[in-house]
Amino acid sequence: MTDVIKVAVLGASGRMGSEAVKAVESAEDMELVAALGSGDSLDRTDGAGADVVVDLTVPAASEENVRYAVEHGMHAVVGTTGWDEAKLDRLRGLLEEHPGTGVLIAPNFAIGAVLTGKFAATASKYFESVEVVELHHPNKLDAPSGTAAHTAREIAEARRSVGRGPSPDATESDPQGARGAVVDDVHVHAVRLRGLVAHEEILLGDEGQQLSIRHDSFDRVSFMPGVLLGIRTVGQRPGLTHGLDGYLDLD
Ligand SMILES: NC(=O)C1=CN([C@@H]2O[C@H](COP(=O)(O)OP(=O)(O)OC[C@H]3O[C@@H](n4cnc5c(N)ncnc54)[C@H](O)[C@@H]3O)[C@@H](O)[C@H]2O)C=CC1
Ligand SMILES: O=C(O)C1=N[C@H](C(=O)O)C[C@H](O)C1
Numbered sequence: 001m002t003d004v005i006k007v008a009v010l011g012a013s014g015r016m017g018s019e020a021v022k023a024v025e026s027a028e029d030m031e032l033v034a035a036l037g038s039g040d041s042l043d044r045t046d047g048a049g050a051d052v053v054v055d056l057t058v059p060a061a062s063e064e065n066v067r068y069a070v071e072h073g074m075h076a077v078v079g080t081t082g083w084d085e086a087k088l089d090r091l092r093g094l095l096e097e098h099p100g101t102g103v104l105i106a107p108n109f110a111i112g113a114v115l116t117g118k119f120a121a122t123a124s125k126y127f128e129s130v131e132v133v134e135l136h137h138p139n140k141l142d143a144p145s146g147t148a149a150h151t152a153r154e155i156a157e158a159r160r161s162v163g164r165g166p167s168p169d170a171t172e173s174d175p176q177g178a179r180g181a182v183v184d185d186v187h188v189h190a191v192r193l194r195g196l197v198a199h200e201e202i203l204l205g206d207e208g209q210q211l212s213i214r215h216d217s218f219d220r221v222s223f224m225p226g227v228l229l230g231i232r233t234v235g236q237r238p239g240l241t242h243g244l245d246g247y248l249d250l251d
Contacts, residue, residue, distance in 0.1 A: 081146035109226025156184035
């Protein structure tokens, strides 16, 4: 990779994509070589000499976009949601065929959100009950949020490591789904409210006490330092990195 990183942004007219375009244009070590919207041909990315493709599109398009990038020798930084285990497995297989290429799948680019997941996972080892609440703007297409699903899996893994099972719950009847989604045995609740951007709260309970851990993104600028870190780092990290924490020294 040359000193100046050539970047293509996919989903460039969207809420995140338009912010990412501004961030890349403001970064002295980056050059925006392509800004694609829905319907634009992906060959405008390698055609413009991009080193890194940033995918901020929709879950239905993201996997194909990343496949194109990897198969055409470009690294990928991905904020789009919907990357379940099946998609991640297919991507790992693809990257084995392209050993010099890096892909970052980041459920959340905000440092506060990444730390929230870590803090919640640690705390959940010590509390009998834990539930995740995510709150977003009403234009969001998917629920639960990718961040909340990722947090739930981090919590479940931490609890398993100390032999803690699911939270106690005597519910016998829930025909309307009022107890929310269940991700890896952790209940996840989704709120959609005008005025919100992206928020997550983890509630932890035990006899006589409660701990709440909360993060609020009030503005999408909160995601941009993480996007830029991803662009700067992905070329030096071949293979799949799932979560921005893979590029941070959090221990
Ligand atoms: N990882 C993170 O920190 C964050 C992730 N997100 C996720 O990023 C994604 C985008 O979110 P928003 O910007 O709010 O959505 P948005 O709907 O505002 O923007 C998506 C854009 O992608 C375009 N698009 C759709 N298919 C495309 C394709 N094949 N090629 C190029 N462009 C295409 C759409 O026309 C739209 O302009 C969502 O999955 C969201 O959950 C959002 C915020 C933060
Ligand atoms: O759609 C959004 O807005 C967001 N999507 C991501 C998610 O689903 O976790 C990240 C952040 O929560 C904002």
